[in-house]
Amino acid sequence: MKRTSHILVENNDPSAAIRRFLASLLALDSVDAVLTPRWLSEKTVMPALINDPDQLEQADPCSPAFMMNSAKLVSRLTRKTPGGKIVAVLRPCEIRAVKELVKLKQAETDGLILLGIDCPGALGNRDFQALAAEGTEGLGNRFLRGVIPDAPAEFEGRPISEACKACEFPVPDGADILIGLYGADLNEKLPVQSNTPSGNDLLDDISAPESEEPADRKAAVDKVTKARTARRDAMFEKTAEQVNNLDKFADYFANCVNCYNCRVACPVCYCRECVFNTNVFDHEPFRYLQWAKRRGGVRLPADTAFYHLTRLAHMSTACVGCGQCSNACPNDIPVMEVFRLTAHRTQAAFDYEAGRNIEEPPPLSVFSENEFTGIVGITKR
């Protein structure tokens, strides 16, 4: 079923080659629009749904910008049938988040083609904006050359985001169509692969040439995956130490102002209305005084640790590790570290991996009669 093709790179400009490939898809009668990151007034890169091929000129899916997880946008575009076909150019973590949202019935794959590009990683929003302010000329290509294939910890003096440094999923395995970067000669050609029948059809429609996977690809992917996994494990170890009792957990989130940006930015925090925004948490004013009297003092805003622990319980099985929670935090709290640490454990407990397989039901949506019998009853420490 898999079919391998390639995109030719001209003038040492791989970003332009990807743009041309997107344009060839958009030119098809069967494709109505392309969702892709693109430059806005030379200042920043935001997702856009593009129908006019001229506007694809500003598309730059390989820039170091990752302003938001676009799975949330895919959800908006597909929660009912969009009435046409959209090619969505996404990072691997965005694709995995889309799959989680499909399972939660908040997105649809009908009329959607997931186009994934090997992920070079990204900068945090503030770092990206600072970098862009210094000049955006050829930034996408500069970034690719700077980080592929070695996945260093920084780019032009600015740190790659912690989430990306520790992400063991550089390849968008779940995409309908995949564009490879690792192991490719960025000045010559980029491998393209279709993983599904709908991906195949599109490659057929544009008469994509038959090709071979670059010989170095597997080794290059393994190498970056290994390096990032090692960074991830070091991150887990450090974070576990920082939060290993409830006092330390509260301290970790000491600067939290309960703005809930981390939840808004999270692609898989799926409730339409979060319990923390309901009147359950509009405590009666006398309660605050009660707490202050009982404990001598109460940290305000209240419920901070409660909020984070509840979010961990509600969505960590769906966490894709995109790091947008940390990215969104006004006070630079390393939120992602705690969520990934917890997610790693909760997903393993249910033999689940967020976004791995669209057929796998979310762990808390199913049960069976004879499972986990060992946790029933009283045990001693």
Add this chain to the structure above:
Amino acid sequence: MQKEDPTIIAFVCNWCTYTAADLAGVSRLNYPKNVRLIRVMCTGMVDTQYVIKAFLEGADMVWISGCHPGDCHYINGNYKARRKVKLLKEILPLFGVSPERLVLTWIGASDGIEFAQTIKQLTDIAREQGAEAGGAA
């Protein structure tokens, strides 16, 4: 460090364990007063946040008790509860709450004696284990 007067927050199902509590009372069985019973219509409705809140408020133990497998009034609420308990037993230890402090049992409506015995056992364990760091947030 021993703890003389531990607090155990219990979420008990209306159809079984709560009825067993009633029976224990009617039968004049003695048990320690450390358990605060919260009656719920089914253990399946015990959201993870209730358990988290109890621990954050300083509970030494949280006990969830429902109907034996196959006996759930709503067919499968107890299985859903078991998954949530499994989830919490993975999450809470990361933050210093040992998994033994969250207990799930099945106690049927006619098991008044078992109800009283379970409370005694839980209280003994909570006393013995004493306090872990953190909690009153």
